[in-house]
Amino acid sequence: MAAAAGVDAGVVVASTRSGTRRRRKPPTQGTGSFRPSLTAAEVIDRLIAEAPLPEWRPHQDAVSELALTLLSQNTSDTNSGRAYQNLIARFPSWDAVVDAPVGEIEEAIRVGGLAKTKSPRLQAMLGEVRDRLGPEWDASKLRSMPMGEAKAWLTSLPGVGPKTAACVLLFSLGRPALPVDTHVERVSKRLGLVHTKVTPARAHDVLEAQMDTELYYDYHVSVIRHGRRVCKAPLPVCDQCVVSDGCPSAFFAEQGTRDGATGRRAVRKRGGGRS
Numbered sequence: 001m002a003a004a005a006g007v008d009a010g011v012v013v014a015s016t017r018s019g020t021r022r023r024r025k026p027p028t029q030g031t032g033s034f035r036p037s038l039t040a041a042e043v044i045d046r047l048i049a050e051a052p053l054p055e056w057r058p059h060q061d062a063v064s065e066l067a068l069t070l071l072s073q074n075t076s077d078t079n080s081g082r083a084y085q086n087l088i089a090r091f092p093s094w095d096a097v098v099d100a101p102v103g104e105i106e107e108a109i110r111v112g113g114l115a116k117t118k119s120p121r122l123q124a125m126l127g128e129v130r131d132r133l134g135p136e137w138d139a140s141k142l143r144s145m146p147m148g149e150a151k152a153w154l155t156s157l158p159g160v161g162p163k164t165a166a167c168v169l170l171f172s173l174g175r176p177a178l179p180v181d182t183h184v185e186r187v188s189k190r191l192g193l194v195h196t197k198v199t200p201a202r203a204h205d206v207l208e209a210q211m212d213t214e215l216y217y218d219y220h221v222s223v224i225r226h227g228r229r230v231c232k233a234p235l236p237v238c239d240q241c242v243v244s245d246g247c248p249s250a251f252f253a254e255q256g257t258r259d260g261a262t263g264r265r266a267v268r269k270r271g272g273g274r275s
Helices: 040-050 062-071 077-090 094-099 102-108 115-133 147-155 162-172 182-190 200-208 213-229
Strands: none
Touching (some): 040 213, 062 115, 062 162, 077 102, 094 115, 102 115, 147 162, 162 200, 162 213, 182 200
């Protein structure tokens, strides 16, 4: 459970805070129900101008990041963090987790929610990792694997999908991957950057193709923060949004409600009209 040693040589993960960003042209046809007005890079620029991002720092080793991210599924960061701390306090090593009765794991992570589902999933995932990496739990080979192989290696583990794999690659290994959680998916679809029918798994590839790799960290962190604070589910707070003028599915707020009367959401048309 040692901390991560660093990032891949030559891989740029930290944000570009100043100077001109390289931008790709927006798609000529809309990628969702509406044609996007802003590129992903322009969204990043506005969100960072509003609230600068923390510098990227490695979280922890890859196996620990796998365990923590699995525990974070369908719960808050606070509860998943408590579950993870309980887990490592109760078990001295990952071997101990693999070899423990599943009921003990369930009890340790109960505070995180869905413990009955997550405990056997966590144990199965860690068991498969041990089989692949050996008794040293050395995941360093993931640093040098081609990205496609590294993603496939991770997503073939029990309970690991594209978001968990991307979190491990980005936050533990410093490799260019863009995790798409529920907030990132929701905001991206509202902005028209991702089609509303695109699955969360597919959204990773769709978004990664729209920006340069050094912007993956910026997009993930700035958009997830924006989704929590402003572009909320089910209703966003559009009068506080710095990208609402370029959001084709923007809501408007008036006199404390979403449409000035009933609180129902209303779509802003091109040219600023209301429907």
